[in-house]
Amino acid sequence: MSPSSSRRNGRWLGRALTQRRRHPFAAVAILLVVLFACGSAYATLSPSTTSSPTASAAAQTTQIEEGRQLFAIGCASCHGLGGEGQVRDDGTVLGPSLIGVGAASVDFQVGTGRMPMAAPGAQAERKTPSYSEEQTAALAAYVESLAPGPEIPDDAMLDTNAEGVDVARGGLLFRTNCAQCHNTTGQGGALTYGQEAPNLTGVDPKHIYEAMLTGPQAMPVFNDETLDPVDKRDIIAYLESVENEPDPGGLGIGRAGPVSEGLWAWLVGIGGLIAFAAWIVTRSASARRSS
Template sequence: MTRITAWRRHPLARYAVLILALALVGMVYAAFVQAGKPADAALAAGKVDDVAEGRSLFEKHCMSCHGTNAQGTTTAPTLIGVGAAAVDFQMSTGRMPAAAPGPQAPRKPPAPWVNETTTRQIAAYVQSLGGGPQVPGAEQVDPKLGDAGKGGELFRANCIQCHNWVGAGGALTQGKYAPNLNEATPTQIYEAMVTGPQAMPVFNDTTITPEEKRSMIAYITQVREQRDPGGFALGRIGPVTEGLVAFVVGIAALALAAIWITAKKRQKS
């Protein structure tokens, strides 16, 4: 007892107790965080079992490119921290699994084993690895709740440089391109903005708020339904196509006119 009492009265005893208490709190906190990560991710995806099922699917279909623990390889990037939204976007649009390596994965029909359930399960597993943007809810992407006028302003300020003013898409550098948005669902449009797939930048909530994203979705879905009463749409790509058609039609008209004038002169002579 005398020795213990002496230790308690030592000048460094209070610091030792403080360090011990902090270490204990840190270990308890770390245990709770590690235990809660998969559960939180699965809860966001719908089922607690989704993480385990998602890992099994990942090992079967994705591990060969993305690595054993989704850490990435020379073939494919890391999936740690990309979030469930990125997985849902890539798999629902058929971009993943990729058919072949290339500068950009094209949109295509999903693989036979890909469906709503398997996509949700792999998304839950990837979400458990390091967080990231989650799949948006129905209200977040409902075009009826957005302001199409405001969305058009935002779209023209941030997106038309690549996607064209009506979302028809366009070519980029090094074999990449901005895809046509006419086939994208409101959920996929939102997920693309928060995850930045391919060459697209990330528009997080501090850059474009969720309400503004919803308004942009309202504009994109509205403009695709517009008609072209003034003439041919020509793909709605813009002045490049219009100029090409004007040049080809104009040259053809001039050539035909020249042939007709020459033929008339020969008849007179």
């Protein structure tokens, strides 16, 4: 092809493209092509998230409904069908209102076997739970749906091996806020009106956290304004460290501190010496009589 013919073909192609660009629908066509390409790329590359919230909401609704059915069977006789509580005509409280207590309170009471109670008493004792973990979670979800309240702590709040956990600080906080009832090592102690501060040895860290957060029975509420999540985690770390400590003397003596150690010294130590002295005197008197 000669240079002149190439120039003519180029001029012809340029005029054709110019005419097409001047077409009234050219801009619209280009815009549609660009939008289609962007939409296809987004649909292909972006993760699918449209079904997840719907599935999650459906699962939550199912869990709440399961909790409502369990509540109607095992809890409504005392707490009312709507969790509003029940009071007898003489003023006796059969069951307090659960509206606003939150999922953490239900998880603690049901997860430790304190609820449901066989009969009203001075204090609900810890026992083998009547419900499985899934049923407990369903009951907690239902009560949480009645009104918002303290939530169940997540794993990060309970990780006592995380960076920044201070066992010594946790011990100071425990002795300041908890030792008056639970003893300095969490062994528990007697309270008034037939109640007691329970032994914290072997208690699930989640339940210790929930107890501080909700204040069950005679226990005061240590909300996040009183003891923040870091404080609560340090206290749990301290209790775990005490539980894992060996007993160098061979006997823990309840780990009640100087009280039990002094009692042991008086009863066994000095008491033994007195008994031995009395035996010597008796033996001497018997020897003189026989002579």
